[in-house]
């Protein structure tokens with residue numbers, strides 16, 4: 001049994017494998033207080049769901065400190081009311097219908113181009129040879145940015161992501177994140193001016209030409225939304241793709257079924273997102289004192305919803321630690337919508353605006369990769385390791401194939 005004094009989510013043992021702590025936390029300490037950061041960690045599915053769907057009580061104020069400085073302005077999740085619904089709609093339309101169909105072709109072309117050089121070698125690291133570059137390439141194409149800049153953008157992105165997602169960030173890393181965010185903003189500003197004058201059919205142009213209450217968005221608003229899309233589309237992609245491959249390699253029967261029937265791919269992705277979500281924490285802040293699972297939480301404290309734990313709650317999913325693309329409680333058809341039973345895309349008002357895009361992106365990459373590689377398996381003496389408390393994923397996934 002873990003007692004409050006001897007357990008911390010900041011412990012190395014928790015970081016190494018948080019999953020083995022979740023059951024105990026849900027049962028005996030469903031709301032864990034972490035004194036070092038004066039924050040609360042919520043573990044049960046029903047409590048996380050209640051918090052994320054109660055946007056009256058639980059605000060997204062933590063993002064003001066955690067995200068706004070490096071996003072160079074407010075992101076969608078920080079907005080409420082008419083401003084939120086109008087700007088959210090603008091972004092939703094950038095990932096829907098004919099636009100999304102065109103993006104699917106772009107995604108396929110990028111996946112093919114990036115896997116090609118590895119096909120004759122019979123080996124590829126899904127994270128470091130493919131996934132990271134794929135994530136940035138696709139995001140740059142969505143935004144209409146030059147892919148020749150991808151290494152530079154990837155470097156800026158990692159510093160920005162580190163700023164947003166590190167629980168206790170050392171001062172030098174904090175400054176580095178801010179510096180990279182400023183560089184990224186400096187890179188974007190002339191491009192925004194260009195697109196205002198001569199819009200194309202990319203997302204930056206859409207943001208520049210879209211009107212909110214009859215007026216065009218300010219450059220600060222456009223910049224922040226670009227930064228928001230850049231971070232949100234890049235950070236989880238390699239992690240999700242690598243987890244999908246890991247689960248399928250670990251479950252050869254399910255891999256065979258997916259290869260046999262590609263209609264199972266969405267279920268495999270949804271189950272991957274439930275079992276090992278790329279985003280483990282979603283921060284909220286109650287504006288008044290509340291009680292969660294009989295634990296009083298004062299107004300103004302940060303509350304972290306633990307998605308990895310909620311998604312493995314036996315009250316929500318039978319045999320929750322088992323990876324099973326056929327599980328009847330997965331609800332595949334709804335898994336990429338606000339009605340999803342797993343909460344890898346959050347839920348409620350601020351539920352991921354890119355969920356439909358993410359589905360197409362991972363589906364397409366999986367199709368291209370699985371179609372090009374026979375008998376995917378791990379390389380010899382491969383040691384599996386994951387990293388991250390906020391966003392979490394494999395540090396590498398070197399595989400072999402025929």
Ligand code: 2IO
Nearest residue numbers: 067075077164228231232235279
């Ligand atoms: C960008 C963790 C990358 C989002 C974030 C500051 C706001 C929001 C998220 C996801 C993924 C990020 N939060 N996307 O958790 O837009």
